[in-house]
Amino acid sequence: MRNKPKTKTVIFVIGAIIFYGLIWGMSNHFVRSEQRQQLIGLGSEYRTALTTKTVDEQTASWQADFSVRVVSLPAKGQSELAKIARNVADHNLVNSGTPFTKVQYQNQDYLLYLVSAPTSKKSQAVLLQPLRRVSRNYAAIWWSFSVLYWLLVALLIWLAALRLRDQRQKLALMAANVQATSQQAEAEPILLTPDDPFFDLENHLKELHHFVTTELADAQMHEQGLRSLIDNLPLGVMLLNQAGQVEMMNRALGTILDVPVAKKQLPDETYVEYVKTYALSRMIEHALREPQVKRHQRRDIQLVGDEGRFVEADVITLVGSPDHNEADVKVLVMLFDLTDIKQNEQMQLDFVANASHELRTPVTVISGYAETLLAGAKDDPQHSQEFLTTILEQAQHLEALIQDILQLSRADQEMPIRWQSVNLDQLVQHELQLAAKEIKQRQLTVTVDSKHYHGPTLSDQLKLEEILKNLITNAVRYNVSGGKITTHLATDANQTTITVSDTGIGLTTEDQTRIFERFYRVDQAHSRQQAGTGLGLAIVANLVDQLGGTITVQSQLGVGSTFTVKLPLNHVA
Numbered sequence: 359m360r361n362k363p364k365t366k367t368v369i370f371v372i373g374a375i376i377f378y379g380l381i382w383g384m385s386n387h388f389v390r391s392e393q394r395q396q397l398i399g400l401g402s403e404y405r406t407a408l409t410t411k412t413v414d415e416q417t418a419s420w421q422a423d424f425s426v427r428v429v430s431l432p433a434k435g436q437s438e439l440a441k442i443a444r445n446v447a448d449h450n451l452v453n454s455g456t457p458f459t460k461v462q463y464q465n466q467d468y469l470l471y472l473v474s475a476p477t478s479k480k481s482q483a484v485l486l487q488p489l490r491r492v493s494r495n496y497a498a499i500w501w502s503f504s505v506l507y508w509l510l511v512a513l514l515i516w517l518a519a520l521r522l523r524d525q526r527q528k529l530a531l532m533a534a535n536v537q538a539t540s541q542q543a544e545a546e547p548i549l550l551t552p553d554d555p556f557f558d559l560e561n562h563l564k565e566l567h568h569f570v571t572t573e574l575a576d577a578q579m580h581e582q583g584l585r586s587l588i589d590n591l592p593l594g595v596m597l598l599n600q601a602g603q604v605e606m607m608n609r610a611l612g613t614i615l616d617v618p619v620a621k622k623q624l625p626d627e628t629y630v631e632y633v634k635t636y637a638l639s640r641m642i643e644h645a646l647r648e649p650q651v652k653r654h655q656r657r658d659i660q661l662v663g664d665e666g667r668f669v670e671a672d673v674i675t676l677v678g679s680p681d682h683n684e685a686d687v688k689v690l691v692m693l694f695d696l697t698d699i700k701q702n703e704q705m706q707l708d709f710v711a712n713a714s715h716e717l718r719t720p721v722t723v724i725s726g727y728a729e730t731l732l733a734g735a736k737d738d739p740q741h742s743q744e745f746l747t748t749i750l751e752q753a754q755h756l757e758a759l760i761q762d763i764l765q766l767s768r769a770d771q772e773m774p775i776r777w778q779s780v781n782l783d784q785l786v787q788h789e790l791q792l793a794a795k796e797i798k799q800r801q802l803t804v805t806v807d808s809k810h811y812h813g814p815t816l817s818d819q820l821k822l823e824e825i826l827k828n829l830i831t832n833a834v835r836y837n838v839s840g841g842k843i844t845t846h847l848a849t850d851a852n853q854t855t856i857t858v859s860d861t862g863i864g865l866t867t868e869d870q871t872r873i874f875e876r877f878y879r880v881d882q883a884h885s886r887q888q889a890g891t892g893l894g895l896a897i898v899a900n901l902v903d904q905l906g907g908t909i910t911v912q913s914q915l916g917v918g919s920t921f922t923v924k925l926p927l928n929h930v931a
C-alpha cells in the first residue's frame with residue numbers, strides 16, 4: 359500500500375516524458391515539413407534559374423541566405439560534398455518519388471533534396487540544408503516551453519505530494535481517534551470541509567465515537583450499579599473460575615467468612631484462602647470437579663470461627679457455553695447469614711421457657727396456699743391472714759409479670775413513635791411523684807438537676823414515661839435505706855442526656871453486661887427480695903433503641919449505679 363503513491367509518481371513522470379517526447383517529435387515534424395516546403399520552393403527556383411542561366415548566382419546567394427549548398431549532378435570532383443551526392447545518386451537513395459533523404463556531412467545532419475529538371479536528367483541537382491530541429495531553429499521558444507513544461511510537471515508532483523501528506527496526516531489522526539475510542543480516551547476534533555474526500559468517513563467515525571462512548575458510559579454505569587448492588591447485598595456472594603480463583607466477592611461475604619478487608623481481592627487467590635469450613639469447601643470442590651453432576655447445592659452449615667455463624671450455603675455451577683466447554687465453568691457461592699434468625703429463634707424459645715417458669719412460680723405458690731387454706735388453715739385467723747397476704751403478693755407479682763410481658767411484646771412489635779413535645783423535667787417529677795410512697799418508706803433523698811435541660815424535647819411521651827418509670831423504680835428498689843437518688847437532665851447541640859444515679863447495692867462488671875437481657879435478675883438475696891420481673895431493663899433498652907438513642911450503665915458493687923440514656927436531639931417544630 360505504501361508503494362502505491364510512488365508507483366503513481368513514476369507513472370506520471372514517464373507519462374510526462376512521453377508527452378514531452380511527442381511534442382518534441384511533432385514540433386520537429388512541423389519544422390521539417392516547413393524545411394521541405396522551403397527546399398521544394400528553392401528547387402523550383404533552381405529549375406527556373408536553369409532556363410535563364412542564372413543558376414550560379416542564384417545558388418551562391420542560397421548558401422548565404424539559407425545555408426543551402428547545391429551540387430549539380432552528376433557530381434564531379436573529390437570534395438566530401440560531391441562524394442555524398444554521388445553516393446546518394448549511385449544508390450538511388452532519392453528519386454522523383456522520394457526526393458528527400460537525410461545525410462551526414464561534417465558531423466552534422468543534412469536534408470538532401472533532389473531537384474530533377476523536367477527537360478533532361480543532366481540538369482539534376484541536390485540541395486543540402488542542415489537538418490532543422492526545433493531545439494536549434496526555434497531554440498528560445500523550445501527551451502522556454504521545456505522549462506515551463508518541466509516546472510509544471512514538478513509543481514504537479516509537489517502538489518500531489520502535499521496532498522498525499524495532508525491525507526496521511528488526516529488518516530493518522532483518524533486512526534488515533536479510533537484508537538482513542540477503543541481506549542475510552544477523548545478524540546481529537548478534525549475539521550474537514552464538505553468537499554474533503556474524508557469528510558463522510560470522519561463524520562461516520564465521529565458518530566461511531568459518540569455511539570461507543572455513550573454505550574460504554576452506559577455499560578459502566580450499569581456495571582457500577584450492579585457491582586454496588588452486589589457489594590451492598592446482605593447476602594455473601596463469591597464468584598470462582600474453573601481454577602477456583604476468586605474473581606469477585608462482596609463485602610457481606612468478607613464479613614460472614616470473617617476475612618480482613620485488606621486481604622480481599624488479591625489476584626490469583628483461590629477460595630481456600632477464605633473458606634475454612636470443611637463442609638463448604640467440599641460443596642465448592644464438588645462443583646468445580648464435577649460441574650455436570652449437580653448444578654445447585656444447598657445446605658445449612660455452621661462455619662468454623664470465633665463467631666460460629668450459621669449460614670444457608672448455595673453453591674451454583676454456571677456453565678457458559680451450550681457445548682459445556684470446561685473453561686467456561688464458573689462457580690457462584692452465596693451465603694445467607696442465618697445467625698441472627700437462629701439467635702432470634704433461640705431467644706424466643708428461651709423467652710417462652712423463662713416466661714412459663716416465671717409465671718408458674720407465683721401460680722404454684724397461690725394454688726399451694728389456697729389449698730392449705732381450704733384444707734382448714736382458713737379457720738386459723740393468724741395463718742389465714744399470712745397466707746392471704748402471700749397470695750395477694752404473688753397475684754400482684756403475676757400481674758406485674760403479665761404487664762411487663764405485654765409491654766415487652768408491644769415493644770418488640772415496635773409500636774410507631776408518636777412524636778410530640780415532651781417536657782422531660784415535668785415527666786421526671788411526675789414519675790418521682792408516683793414512687794413517692796416507696797421513697798418515703800426507704801427515707802431516700804431525691805435531687806433533680808435540670809439546669810442544663812433546654813426542653814421541651816420532641817419525642818414519644820409514653821415511651822419516655824416507661825423508660826423513666828423503670829429506671830426510677832430500680833433506683834428506689836435497689837437502693838439502701840437512707841440512700842440518694844439523683845436525676846440529671848441536659849441538652850447539648852446533639853442530644854438530650856438523662857442520667858438516673860443511686861447509692862444502692864451496685865452491680866458487678868459481669869452483671870452490668872447482662873442486666874438488659876430478658877428475665878435476667880442478679881441472683882442475690884437482696885435483689886431477689888425485691889418484687890422485680892427481670893424484664894424492666896429489657897423493655898427500657900428496647901424503647902431507647904426505638905427512639906434512636908443509647909443506654910449505658912456505670913456501677914460499683916456496694917457504691918451505687920448510674921444509668922445514662924442519650925437521645926438524639928429532635929427539634930420541636
Ligand code: ADP
Binds near residue numbers: 837873878889895919
Ligand atoms: P427487675 O424487675 O428485676 O428490676 P430489671 O430488668 O429492671 O428487672 O433489672 C434487672 C436486674 O438488674 C434487677 O433484678 C437487679 O438485680 C439489677 N438492677 C437493676 N437496676 C439496678 C440498680 N439501680 N442497682 C442495682 N441493681 C440493679
